[in-house]
Amino acid sequence: MTRRYLASEAQARFASSRVDVIRRLGEVAVRQGCDFVLVCGDVFEHAQLTPQTVRRALEALRAVEVPVYLLPGNHDHLGPLSLWATALLAEELPAHVHVLDAPGVHAVAPGVEIVAVPWHGKHPGSDLVAEVVADLPQGPAPQGTVRVVAAHGAVDVLDQDRRSASAIAVAPLVAALEAGQIHYVALGDRHSRTRVDPAIWYCGAPEPTAWREQDPGDVLVVEVEPAGAARAAVQVTPHTVATWRFVALDRRTDCDEDLDALDAELAALPDKDRTVVRLGLRGTLGLAQHARLEELLARHADLLAALHRPSQHTDLVLAGEDDIADLGLGGFLAAAVEEIRTVSHEAAPTRPGVDGGAAATTDFVPGRPDDADSARDALALLYRLASGGAR
Ligand SMILES: [Mn+2]
Incomplete structure (x- = not known):
């Protein structure tokens, strides 16, 4: 099977x-x-x-x-x-x-x-x-x-x-x-x-x-x-007689405390290499929190049999882009940030057939248009990469 x-x-x-x-x-x-x-x-x-x-x-x-x-x-x-x-x-x-x-x-x-x-x-x-x-x-x-x-x-x-x-x-x-x-x-x-x-x-x-x-x-x-x-x-x-377990978690993540709780909940799962987790997340996170979420999920995904994040169970909104100013980027990167921010503030056009809720996850869809959703994903990724050295 x-x-x-x-x-x-x-x-x-x-x-x-x-x-x-x-x-x-x-x-x-x-x-x-x-x-x-x-x-x-x-x-x-x-x-x-x-x-x-x-x-x-x-x-x-x-x-x-x-x-x-x-x-x-x-x-x-x-x-x-x-x-x-x-x-x-x-x-x-x-x-x-x-x-x-x-x-x-x-x-x-x-x-x-x-x-x-x-x-x-x-x-x-x-x-x-x-x-x-x-x-x-x-x-x-x-x-x-x-x-x-x-x-x-x-x-x-x-x-x-x-x-x-x-x-x-x-x-x-x-x-x-x-x-x-x-x-x-x-x-x-x-x-x-x-x-x-x-x-x-x-x-x-x-x-x-x-x-x-x-x-x-x-x-x-x-x-x-x-x-x-x-x-x-x-x-x-x-x-x-079973040794495997399928666990479905649906959680709200709106603040650092929610991320702490999610981290602890995943850490407490027994027999992780035989545990298949389906994770649904809803909520609104800032760029820094989004970066932290992706880091902690990657950490748990390494231990679990699978950490499955179907887009129909995901509705994460990325709020506030002020975190990126804290990175103190200059030169070419700062110009790129400015350009992406301009796009990210454009009204998101409706894209039939695409689950808008999945926009803030790490599902990169090849050929996706340069719209506000893509721009917000780009900012989140840029934040994660640029802040990586300092973390
Ligand atoms: Mn049968």
């Missing part, structure tokens, strides 16, 4: 963490006495992976000491060019790792059945889960058998507006749970840990991948005790 805001060194560590987390979830499984590990889809991001990526994942799976069941999801479906059909996976998949590539009941351990609902293509076009559950023998599961449904995709109750034909209907699953026909439904797709019903869960992504995710980074340890023709007793316990 490529994240465009990660520099290549951070991207490489991110990729490697997404393999390492497999080993950590295997350790949780052993420590918690789990009988097996079930992964409900999107094991792989897409089908055109390098052999290196696949082999490293298989090597990590090899270290998991309990059986592992992998369900094909929408990113790694069983359709044309399926990754699961490649020679590499056919030949190198560890013996204790099983691909749930057939819909229906798989006996995985004494007294345990997985009812698998793999994706057979990119667009299933119908509720595959309903079809597979409808094919189960009527009535409660046999005495002493735990029956777990493994499925992938959006459930209808969380997808009410754009109801897709493949949305998983929850009501029939709840009915089957209450009849003791099935005992638990493990779902994949959502990166946020989500409880749909006491016995229907998305565990979420084991390592976070975006700022919008809620409670990512866990695996779920699930204990199931069937109760005949009634709901099973189900206990679900999240265990954190």
